[in-house]
Amino acid sequence: MKLFDSNDHNLERHTFPQSLARAIVVPILNYVIPERRIKKMVAKLSTAGEEAIKRSGSTHAMESFYAGRQESVSLGKRAKEYLTHYVLSATMGTRNRLRIVESLLKEEIRERSQAGATIHATALGGGTCRSFANLFESISQDDTETNLFVTNIDLDATAHVRGRELMAGKPYEKQFSWRELNFFSATDVVAPRSVDIIEMIGVLDYMADEQALAILAVAHSLLASDGILITANVRPNSEAPFYRKTGWPVFTYRTPRQLGELLICAGFDSSHVELFTEPVGLHTVARARR
Ligand SMILES: C[S@@+](CC[C@H](N)C(=O)[O-])C[C@H]1O[C@@H](n2cnc3c(N)ncnc32)[C@H](O)[C@@H]1O
Known part of the structure; x- marks a missing residue:
């Protein structure tokens, strides 16, 4: 890694x-x-x-x-x-995480678009799909032609409503599909080994290792042979006692290395696991190739 x-x-x-x-x-x-x-x-x-x-x-x-x-x-x-x-x-750290995710997505999509590929992406717990929405906005400014299709699997119906509102009237609106579903059942709606890019942000943070490994196994099974997973985890940090007191769902803090080891344990090849930290030290973003 x-x-x-x-x-x-x-x-x-x-x-x-x-x-x-x-x-x-x-x-x-x-x-x-x-x-x-x-x-x-x-x-x-x-x-x-x-x-x-x-x-x-x-x-x-x-x-x-x-x-x-x-x-x-x-x-x-x-x-x-x-x-x-x-x-x-x-x-601040959460905005940084979003920017790193966007830039990793952009890099991957640019490469695949240059090869003329149709790109299938899945967001697990994607919420409003903000990273993809921002990505489409920035791609349209660069004039990059892209055949990117995004499926968002999220349990929260209100997330889908808000995401649809965000995309309404945009040229890429029809490139999104919204599935109100538990992501542990993702294979009900997405074929195994069919996905080029999985984005799963703000999810591992709330899972102990056993559950995290289970959702990573789902992600791994969905990815095509050259597919990538972009994910993240909150790091141990100085604001942790404050978060606990606000009633925010309990975090599982992981160091960058612990996140890397989790991905390797889930079957991702260690030579294809990259970990990016952001300047305020709150999040690690990982890119793992199948
Ligand atoms: C912290 S939000 C992150 C949203 C988005 N990925 C982002 O980073 O802005 C976590 C999202 O995961 C979704 N989620 C949590 N558990 C889920 C599950 N078992 N199946 C599907 N979605 C789930 C929640 O509904 C929520 O929209």
């Missing part, structure tokens, strides 16, 4: 003043504000804070993290939005 520090200039990093603010704010969130008060406080912080509490662990919360800082008129609200999106790693 190979480890890379992503030094892409599009990724966000804490500035020096933000790091100073973190040195004060993170221990307060972790150890000073009691659990019974933290949910109320976070819900009042910002739109992302509200979504993180009301719809914790969902694609809707992810969308509010991806949206970044909202314009606010009052100084107080602006400061809270700043704290949410530029002081905490939770939101």
Whole structure:
């Protein structure tokens, strides 16, 4: 397996003043504000804070993290939005993860499109399919011709509704199909060894090893012989006690190496497992070839 520090200039990093603010704010969130008060406080912080509490662990919360800082008129609200999106790693690291996923998808799709291939992708727990939507937008700016078809398998009907809304009226709208299904039954709707790209983000984070290996086995069985899996896992990090107190679903933190070992254990060849970390140290993104 190979480890890379992503030094892409599009990724966000804490500035020096933000790091100073973190040195004060993170221990307060972790150890000073009691659990019974933290949910109320976070819900009042910002739109992302509200979504993180009301719809914790969902694609809707992810969308509010991806949206970044909202314009606010009052100084107080602006400061809270700043704290949410530029002081905490939770939101910044998640936007970085999305950007790395997009750039890996783009690289793969460009190569396959140049060879004139039709590309079949499946998102397992894809939520709104935000990475693919952004990808289509950026491909259309480059004028790359692409025959990419995406199947999203997600249990949450509201994720599909929101994803469809996101694509509505776009030229690539018909290249998506939305399946409301448990991804452990993915082979009911997708043929084994037929998928070129599987994207599974925000999923392993919530699974102990046994369940993670089971869904990775499903992903492995769906991939064509030269197919790739793009996945991710949250790393052990300094904000962990704060997340627990907000009531966010319990994380299984994995180091980059632990994520790599999990993929190898699931049958991916170790020489084809690449791990990319992002600058705020919250997530590892993995690319594994079958
Ligand atoms: C944290 S969200 C991530 C959404 C998206 N992949 C992203 O990164 O923005 C996790 C998604 O996985 C879906 N999910 C969780 N367990 C699932 C299961 N057993 N079958 C299908 N989808 C599932 C949830 O409904 C949710 O949309």
